[in-house]
Amino acid sequence: EIVLTQSPGTLSLSPGERATLSCRASQSVSSSYLAWYQQKPGQAPRLLIYGASTRATGIPDRFSGSGSGTDFTLTISRLEPEDFAVYYCQHYGSSPFFGGGTKVEIK
Amino acid sequence: QITLKESGPTLVKPTQTLTLTCTFSGFSLSTSGVGVGWIRQPPGKALEWLALIYWDDDKRYSPSLKTRLTITKDTSKNQVVLTMTNMDPVDTATYYCAHEPYGPHRFDYWGQGTLVTVSS
Numbered sequence: 365e366i367v368l369t370q371s372p373g374t375l376s377l378s379p380g381e382r383a384t385l386s387c388r389a390s391q392s393v394s395s396s397y398l399a400w401y402q403q404k405p406g407q408a409p410r411l412l413i414y415g416a417s418t419r420a421t422g423i424p425d426r427f428s429g430s431g432s433g434t435d436f437t438l439t440i441s442r443l444e445p446e447d448f449a450v451y452y453c454q455h456y457g458s459s460p461f462f463g464g465g466t467k468v469e470i471k
Numbered sequence: 472q473i474t475l476k477e478s479g480p481t482l483v484k485p486t487q488t489l490t491l492t493c494t495f496s497g498f499s500l501s502t503s504g505v506g507v508g509w510i511r512q513p514p515g516k517a518l519e520w521l522a523l524i525y526w527d528d529d530k531r532y533s534p535s536l537k538t539r540l541t542i543t544k545d546t547s548k549n550q551v552v553l554t555m556t557n558m559d560p561v562d563t564a565t566y567y568c569a570h571e572p573y574g575p576h577r578f579d580y581w582g583q584g585t586l587v588t589v590s591s
Binding site for chain 2: 365396397399401403408409410411414415418420421452454456458459460461462463464465
């Protein structure tokens, strides 16, 4: 079973700053099966990125994904007020698993 | 337009069996490559994937919960049903169903979720 570890647990930043979120897998995984989601309080998760780097429909281009092997990154180039939320990575091997999440909070 | 909605009891007692229904529209579970999954989230905690069923009736379960879970589909009713046996207070969570499209695996549409509390 592949374990996804997200870091940091919490990221404190100001609007306009760049956010870099990490997702590390316990063993090498296919980037085709790596996705990122955003979740705001009281809402269902929203798909941001799939295939490690492909933005989902309607996702602004300030969101980008990269990485391969065991290390993947979600980057938000300039934080907007609506981007403060919790972010999860997900890998699908024989079945899907989620990381523990990174909270991006306003500094 | 794809929509999904979860329904079921909001309160169950310990040891009881939980049955949740996901009713969807905007797609068919008879379309090649399509799946519907269940994911839960305890209050203040991370997402946990539970089960997935595909158009061809292929079923996947969380290894840690597979002895307690059953997922089925009714294509004619556009519904997916999840049952979880022997409920415990630690199973208190918001339960989501989500659509998995053909292609690279991801959940692109989610239901609003339903909070299930396990308490005597």
